[in-house]
Amino acid sequence: MKKISFLFILIAFASANGVWADPEDCMSRAEAEALVKKIKKERYLVDYCDCCNDVGTGVTANLLLVKKAVVVSCEYDTERFSVKMEAQMLASFKVRDQEYAEKAAHEGNTWNLALLNYQYFLEKGQARHLGFALRPGYEAPRCSGLKSFPPAALLNDKKYSAWLAQKGL
Numbered sequence: 518m519k520k521i522s523f524l525f526i527l528i529a530f531a532s533a534n535g536v537w538a539d540p541e542d543c544m545s546r547a548e549a550e551a552l553v554k555k556i557k558k559e560r561y562l563v564d565y566c567d568c569c570n571d572v573g574t575g576v577t578a579n580l581l582l583v584k585k586a587v588v589v590s591c592e593y594d595t596e597r598f599s600v601k602m603e604a605q606m607l608a609s610f611k612v613r614d615q616e617y618a619e620k621a622a623h624e625g626n627t628w629n630l631a632l633l634n635y636q637y638f639l640e641k642g643q644a645r646h647l648g649f650a651l652r653p654g655y656e657a658p659r660c661s662g663l664k665s666f667p668p669a670a671l672l673n674d675k676k677y678s679a680w681l682a683q684k685g686l
Contacts, residue, residue: 542633543593543599544599544651552586552631552651553587556647561583561638563637563663564632565635567661579609580667585603603626604628604629614661617668632647642684643664644665646662666686669682
């Protein structure tokens with residue numbers, strides 16, 4: 518009976534650890550402050566759960582224009598910090614096999630936490646997890662990832678098009 522109880526506790530603990538790492542939003546104060554600076558500089562992010570799309574069936578990616586980013590206390594670890602953002606959702610897209618498919622209807626304003634493993638910034642023409650903005654050796658989830666930001670042709674947004682052109686795209 519003791520062996521079964523110990524095995525059950527071990528399995529429950531291992532399962533809980535796997536779930537706890539998702540999403541990744543808590544960090545040191547210095548990292549949170551650096552992330553606020555990066556987000557304010559970039560302004561555009563893509564919110565996308567690449568691990569949710571591992572089978573390639575299509576999950577929604579949201580293009581965000583960040584209006585405000587602030588450091589707040591982490592909800593589940595009072596000694597760490599998160600970054601809370603106010604963003605305008607410019608557009609949503611179905612993503613299949615790392616490519617933007619059709620546009621989905623979903624636009625508006627949103628408050629959201631910056632998630633190191635589910636939000637992307639644009640660097641040298643490639644979409645990169647926010648975690649890479651803080652830690653060069655960041656270990657992103659081992660999922661399909663996201664190759665790029667939505668092409669300007671998929672949106673009717675002059676400011677976004679100009680931003681992409683400024684980035685060389």
